[in-house]
Amino acid sequence: MGRHNRRRKNNIEDQTHDMNMSQSTDMKGTTKDKIDMVLGTVNNNKLLIGSIAGACGAAIFLLTTESGKRFTSEVQQRASSLYGSVSEQVGSGVGRLREMAQNMCSDGKRTSADIRRVS
Numbered sequence: 001m002g003r004h005n006r007r008r009k010n011n012i013e014d015q016t017h018d019m020n021m022s023q024s025t026d027m028k029g030t031t032k033d034k035i036d037m038v039l040g041t042v043n044n045n046k047l048l049i050g051s052i053a054g055a056c057g058a059a060i061f062l063l064t065t066e067s068g069k070r071f072t073s074e075v076q077q078r079a080s081s082l083y084g085s086v087s088e089q090v091g092s093g094v095g096r097l098r099e100m101a102q103n104m105c106s107d108g109k110r111t112s113a114d115i116r117r118v119s
Contacts, residue, residue, distance in 0.1 A: 062068040
């Protein structure tokens with residue numbers, strides 16, 4: 001190998017080494033930046049992440065444990081009972097409201113008839 005070829009080979013090796021070092025440094029910097037970004041996001045959203053974890057824990061408790069199933073069943077029964085009670089009260093209230101409206105209308109007709117009779 002001639003002197004010119006050796007110099008060219010060394011020059012290429014140096015450039016390759018410099019590129020590899022540059023890429024390695026850039027990759028380390030990029031990786032560090034990404035990790036810092038992820039950690040910043042986690043730190044900014046601790047409440048959200050904690051809430052999601054708590055909700056998952058509650059769902060697992062309610063869906064898998066025996067006491068969770070009893071609790072879910074009890075809540076369903078109470079909700080059904082409450083719905084029935086509210087439905088009855090609303091139905092009763094609507095009936096009373098209808099009756100009051102009819103009484104007011106009939107009183108209004110009587111009042112207008114009384115006024116006509118007086119005049």
